[in-house]
Structure formats: C-alpha cells, structure tokens
Amino acid sequence: MRNIFIISWFTLREAMARKVFMFFAGISLLVLIISVLVFSLVDTQTFISAANQGQSDLILKEIVAGLELLIISPLAGLCLLLAIFSSASFVPVMLEKGTIDLLLSKPISRPQLLIGKYLGGLLVVFLNILFLIVGVWLIISLKFSYWDFSFLLVSLTVTFSFAVLYSIIVLFGVITRSSILGMMVAYLIFLILSPLLQLYKTELHTFVENGIAKTILDGLYYIIPQTAELMGKLTVALASGHGIDNYSPIITSFFLLVLVLSFSIFLFRKKDF
Amino acid sequence: MTAIETSLLEKIYTTSFGKQKIQALKELSLSVNKGTIFGLLGPNGAGKTTLIKLLLGITFPTFGSAKIFDEDISGYEFKRKIGYLPENHKYPPYLRGSEVLHFFGKLSGLEGLHLSKKIDEMLELVKLTEWKKTKVKAYSKGMMQRLGLAQSIINDPELIFLDEPTDGVDPIGRKEIRNILLELKERGKTIFLNSHLLSEVELITDRVGILNKGTLLREGSVKELTERKEEYIVNVDDDEYVLLNHSDSNHQISKLSDGSYSVKVDDVRSINILIDKIRSDGKIIKEVLLQKNTLEDMFISLINQAEEDGKK
Numbered sequence: 001m002r003n004i005f006i007i008s009w010f011t012l013r014e015a016m017a018r019k020v021f022m023f024f025a026g027i028s029l030l031v032l033i034i035s036v037l038v039f040s041l042v043d044t045q046t047f048i049s050a051a052n053q054g055q056s057d058l059i060l061k062e063i064v065a066g067l068e069l070l071i072i073s074p075l076a077g078l079c080l081l082l083a084i085f086s087s088a089s090f091v092p093v094m095l096e097k098g099t100i101d102l103l104l105s106k107p108i109s110r111p112q113l114l115i116g117k118y119l120g121g122l123l124v125v126f127l128n129i130l131f132l133i134v135g136v137w138l139i140i141s142l143k144f145s146y147w148d149f150s151f152l153l154v155s156l157t158v159t160f161s162f163a164v165l166y167s168i169i170v171l172f173g174v175i176t177r178s179s180i181l182g183m184m185v186a187y188l189i190f191l192i193l194s195p196l197l198q199l200y201k202t203e204l205h206t207f208v209e210n211g212i213a214k215t216i217l218d219g220l221y222y223i224i225p226q227t228a229e230l231m232g233k234l235t236v237a238l239a240s241g242h243g244i245d246n247y248s249p250i251i252t253s254f255f256l257l258v259l260v261l262s263f264s265i266f267l268f269r270k271k272d273f
Numbered sequence: 274m275t276a277i278e279t280s281l282l283e284k285i286y287t288t289s290f291g292k293q294k295i296q297a298l299k300e301l302s303l304s305v306n307k308g309t310i311f312g313l314l315g316p317n318g319a320g321k322t323t324l325i326k327l328l329l330g331i332t333f334p335t336f337g338s339a340k341i342f343d344e345d346i347s348g349y350e351f352k353r354k355i356g357y358l359p360e361n362h363k364y365p366p367y368l369r370g371s372e373v374l375h376f377f378g379k380l381s382g383l384e385g386l387h388l389s390k391k392i393d394e395m396l397e398l399v400k401l402t403e404w405k406k407t408k409v410k411a412y413s414k415g416m417m418q419r420l421g422l423a424q425s426i427i428n429d430p431e432l433i434f435l436d437e438p439t440d441g442v443d444p445i446g447r448k449e450i451r452n453i454l455l456e457l458k459e460r461g462k463t464i465f466l467n468s469h470l471l472s473e474v475e476l477i478t479d480r481v482g483i484l485n486k487g488t489l490l491r492e493g494s495v496k497e498l499t500e501r502k503e504e505y506i507v508n509v510d511d512d513e514y515v516l517l518n519h520s521d522s523n524h525q526i527s528k529l530s531d532g533s534y535s536v537k538v539d540d541v542r543s544i545n546i547l548i549d550k551i552r553s554d555g556k557i558i559k560e561v562l563l564q565k566n567t568l569e570d571m572f573i574s575l576i577n578q579a580e581e582d583g584k585k
Contacts, residue, residue, distance in 0.1 A: 107351075
C-alpha cells in the first residue's frame with residue numbers, strides 16, 4: 001500500500017509539472033470567476049420570483065440544481081476530454097527505457113507500480129473536477145442560500161467515467177508503450193460509440209428488425225463503457241437529488257474497468273523491458 | 274558467500290509476431306563473491322545489460338535460474354539490498370536533485386529524518402550539494418551520472434549494479450567515482466560493473482568476465498587474465514654481454530631495441546636455469562619482468578579469436 005501511495009503521489013507531482021493540467025485548472029478557475037461575476041449581477045429574489053411563481057422550496061431546489069447543471073454539463077465533457085489528453089502519457093512515460101529500469105530495480109511489485117500510476121492519474125483528474133464542481137456549488141449555494149449536497153456527487157460520476165476510459169488508456173499504454181492509440185480509443189468511445197449505442201438503446205431499439213444486428217448492438221451496448229449515460233442521465237439524476245433508477249451503466253462499466261485493469265496488470269507482469 | 278549466482282541463464286528475445294529470435298545470453302553460469310568488485314566486459318550487444326536486467330527482474334530469463342544472496346530473483350523483496358545505476362537513466366526533468374533522491378529513497382524503503390539525512394549525505398558524497406535545489410533538466414551529463422550514483426547507493430545496498438557509471442564524466446570525476454567504489458568495497462559492498470573503459474575496470478576490479486554474443490568467454494582475476502606465463506624481459510647490467518648465446522630449445526631469446534632481452538620459456542623452471550647461467554657468467558641481473566597483457570590487449574585478442582572461431 002505504501003508503494004502504491006508513493007507512485008500515486010509522484011504521479012500527482014508529474015501532473016503538476018505539466019502545462020495541460022495547469023490549463024485544465026486555469027479553465028476551471030476562469031469558469032468560477034465568470035460565475036462569480038455573473039451571479040453578482042443577478043438579483044436572486046427577482047430571479048426566483050420569475051422562475052418560481054409557486055414559491056415552494058422544491059422549486060428553489062430545482063432552480064439551483066438546474067443552474068448548477070447548466071454550468072457543469074458542457075464543462076464536464078470538456079473536463080473529460082482534457083483529462084484523457086493530459087493523463088494518456090502517464091503510463092507510456094513510465095515505460096520509457098531508463099525510467100522503467102530504475103523503477104523495477106526497486107522493491108516494488110509490478111502490479112503496485114501500475115496500480116499506483118492508475119490511481120495517481122485518477123487522483124489528479126478527481127482533484128481537478130472536484131475543484132470545479134465544489135467551486136460552482138459554493139457560488140450558487142451562497143448566492144441562493146440553498147445548500148443541496150447532492151450536486152457534489154457529480155464529481156464522482158465524472159471521475160468514474162474517466163476511471164473507465166483511463167483503464168483502457170492504461171491497457172493500450174502497456175501494450176504499445178505509446179499514448180496515441182489509447183487516447184484515440186478513449187475518444188472514440190466517449191464521443192462516438194457510447195452516445196450512438198445509447199441512442200440505439202433508448203430511441204432506435206424497436207426499429208432494428210434484424211436479429212443478428214440486434215444481438216451485436218445489444219452486446220456492444222453492454223461491452224462498451226456507457227460513458228454517455230454516466231455523464232448524461234445518471235449525472236442529472238444525481239445532481240437533482242432524484243437518485244439512480246438504473247444501475248446497469250455503473251455495473252457494466254465497473255465490470256469492464258476491473259477486467260481491463262486486471263488484463264493490463266497481467267500483461268505488465270509478463271513484459272520484458 | 275556468493276552475492277550473485279547464475280546457472281545456465283539464457284535469454285532469447287523474440288521480435289514482433291515471433292518472426293525473428295535473438296539470443297542475448299547463452300547458458301551463462303557465473304558466480305560473484307560477496308565484497309568484491311566484478312567487471313563485466315564485452316563489445317556492444319554482447320548481453321551485458323541484458324544480464325543485469327535479468328538479475329533485477331526487469332526482463333525475464335528464457336531458461337536457467339539466478340540467485341542474489343541466495344534468494345531467487347523471481348520476487349522483489351531482495352531488491353531492498355540492491356542499488357542500480359542503469360545506462361542512459363532518465364529522471365523526471367521537473368524534479369530537483371534532492372527530490373529525485375527523495376523519490377527513489379522512499380521507493381527503497383527509507384523514511385523521514387533518516388531519508389533526509391541520507392539525501393544530504395549522498396549529495397555531499399557526489400559533490401552535488403549546491404545543485405540540490407536545481408531541477409535535473411539543467412544538469413550536465415556528468416552531473417546526472419553522479420546523481421545516478423547517489424541514487425543507486427542511497428539505501429546503503431549490499432550489492433550495487435553499475436552500467437557504464439563513468440559515461441560522460443570528466444577524468445577528475447571518474448577518479449572520484451573510482452574512489453567511491455573502492456570505499457564501498459572497503460565497507461564490504463559487492464559491486465557489479467559494466468564498462469567499456471577497460472583501463473578503468475583494470476584499476477578497480479577483483480574479477481572480470483568477458484562476454485561476447487551472449488557467451489561468457491573467460492572469467493578470472495585481472496592478474497590471471499593478463500598474465501603471459503611464457504614471456505619474461507631480462508635486463509643484464511652489461512651492454513657487451515650476449516645473452517643470445519644461451520638460446521636453445523628451452524629458451525627462445527631475442528634482443529629488444531632498449532638492450533634488454535625477451536625470453537620465452539616453457540615454464541618457470543626454465544627461466545631459473547637461465548638466471549643461474551647468467552650468474553655463473555659473473556653478470557649482474559638488473560631485472561627480470563614477467564610480461565603481462567593489458568586488459569585491453571587480452572580483450573581484443575579474445576574477441577577477435579571468438580569472431581574467427583565463429584566464422585569457421
């Protein structure tokens with residue numbers, strides 16, 4: 001456990017040295033500053049009255065959650081894109097000649113090394129996302145004097161989506177010792193495959209008549225990480241305090257994460273450097 | 274007690290899709306005693322780095338086995354007793370010199386005050402104290418080597434693997450590194466050294482192994498490897514004296530340009546007989562020198578011989 005912590009901590013240190021993470025944090029800071037400026041110009045009472053003629057507490061809750069999501073929804077996607085880009089090289093850099101030799105000469109097992117690197121990457125992204133989400137939550141909660149903690153759970157769904165995609169990046173990093181393929185696959189899943197399969201499952205499922213095509217698409221729906229659902233429906237449900245009504249995207253994605261990470265460790269243990 | 278013991282160790286690298294197989298090490302059996310400096314020599318591609326990587330679990334053997342301090346190398350706990358300076362090592366460029374030592378010290382199991390003390394001690398030893406707060410991306414090649422050496426011994430290891438430790442280091446720095454290695458040996462440490470600089474290896478190693486194309490050609494002490502038992506230089510204190518008269522089937526004598534004589538004999542007894550003859554002639558012998566190869570001469574002739582044998 002100590003070794004995993006050391007590797008994770010130094011991955012965080014590595015991230016701090018990279019400009020892309022500073023850019024990531026800079027964007028978050030900019031969004032927070034703009035939010036403060038915008039909300040300082042808004043008169044809360046007028047805003048609530050305009051949006052809420054019933055004046056019930058429930059409506060205020062929805063206004064606050066709606067505003068928070070309005071800011072976070074586009075940013076969460078951007079955060080994930082940046083997170084993939086910035087963390088894709090963690091494992092390939094570690095596997096470079098001259099670096100991996102030194103690490104493997106120390107009393108640390110290979111699984112500890114890879115898990116440490118994985119958790120380090122996850123920690124970096126989680127802290128970045130947490131900074132943005134807690135910031136937005138604080139600004140809006142202070143402005144409306146309404147404290148709904150469920151919005152903070154968004155940081156977990158975004159980090160979990162990243163965790164699944166990052167496990168795939170790690171796998172390709174171990175196999176190819178390069179960040180490009182893993183990054184491409186992660187973007188393909190996040191931007192194309194997962195949204196398309198979600199569309200198929202929710203809108204087009206009944207229109208597909210061919211049995212084989214249906215089986216293949218259904219299979220893919222469960223095999224490919226369901227990041228579109230995690231970042232969409234699930235995030236909105238959690239942020240609005242409605243709770244999760246369908247655990248399937250979490251379970252299948254988590255199962256894939258464990259499988260992919262285990263396979264990465266298996267390959268890493270056997271690899272010659 | 275042996276520090277390193279390998280038995281019929283083999284490594285075959287397979288290229289992508291198994292199209293080509295490269296045998297990096299062939300049935301290598303080697304034993305390195307505790308508290309000695311062992312030098313492994315060989316041309317590029319001989320398998321020297323592969324051997325170190327196998328011993329450290331960075332790469333895996335195809336056949337054979339190896340032990341370090343009687344522990345099988347398949348685990349990783351034995352690495353607590355080990356230090357390693359790889360060739361072309363890379364340190365994170367964003368770290369400062371002291372942070373590099375902090376990171377690798379922590380990974381080697383050091384903590385807290387003890388680690389801080391060791392960092393200062395190591396930086397002092399390799400003369401990098403004033404550079405401790407400088408990021409390593411600003412370090413010269415020689416400074417990186419010195420930092421690498423500090424990194425490799427920060428955990429006070431029993432066995433230190435050094436792959437080209439003086440690469441890029443100036444002559445003064447090299448001498449300092451040699452002195453550090455000798456001091457470590459004095460303290461009972463075992464050092465396994467890969468180097469191209471034969472003259473340097475000759476100066477500090479107790480035993481040497483010559484590796485070529487994955488095969489251990491010879492192994493022994495520098496003295497054993499460089500001695501030419503049959504040839505002596507004899508210098509007599511009389512320029513007029515003609516030693517050539519004593520040339521016979523047991524003594525092949527030739528005069529050298531400096532007036533001394535080269536005497537080739539079958540055994541030590543023969544040179545003693547010749548010395549008796551010179552004395553009985555009433556001459557004074559100034560010196561009798563056993564001719565030696567330098568390690569470089571021996572290395573080149575051995576590698577050339579191996580190449581010729583390979584062609585046949």
